[in-house]
Amino acid sequence: MFELDVRSRKPIYEQLVERLKELIITEILKTDEQLPSVRTLAQQLTINPNTIQKAYRELEVQGYIYSIKGKGSFVSPASPSPNTEKLSKVKSELIKLLSEAMYLGMSADELYKIIQEVEATVGGGIEDDQN
Known part of the structure; x- marks a missing residue:
């Protein structure tokens, strides 16, 4: 999906948040598209699942994704009203x-x-x- 710079001063979860936001904003990830599971993405990127979870939580707080219990995380539709x-x-x-x-x-x-x-x-x- 993408690469992270483990030598960067920027925390890995922040790099992940920025990269996912970029993919959502440029519509590479479409509205209501399911994101990879925490476990799957952690294995692909060889990073701790807690880091992925933290990034997903941050994206949810910012309104870029939403979660459905037992189903996973999905790209939120662009909000009609500006934040x-x-x-x-x-x-x-x-x-x-x-x-x-x-x-x-x-x-x-x-x-x-x-x-x-x-x-x-x-x-x-x-x-x-x-x-």
């Missing part, structure tokens, strides 16, 4: 990253092209939102 707290946090992080990119010499046109590329691959978002 304003999460959006606020993402906007704040984005402002920091954009400021740093511009400080390092990236032009607004280059940033806009990146946004267009992301928009073409991601989907979702709120139409006609100018904020």
Whole structure:
């Protein structure tokens, strides 16, 4: 499915959360698609099942997946209403990253092209939102 960097300073469960979010956002993992079981993924990645469970719990808290007792974990449908707290946090992080990119010499046109590329691959978002 994917590889994790065991030498990274970032905890393995966080790497797993980020990678699964990326797969969900880019719609490689589709709505209501079942994720691998904790045991199966732990064997594939040769990591502790508790690490997988922690990542799945975090994804569930963030609304990316849902669990059905006895059946497993599944990709959540994109929420029709925006999570304003999460959006606020993402906007704040984005402002920091954009400021740093511009400080390092990236032009607004280059940033806009990146946004267009992301928009073409991601989907979702709120139409006609100018904020």
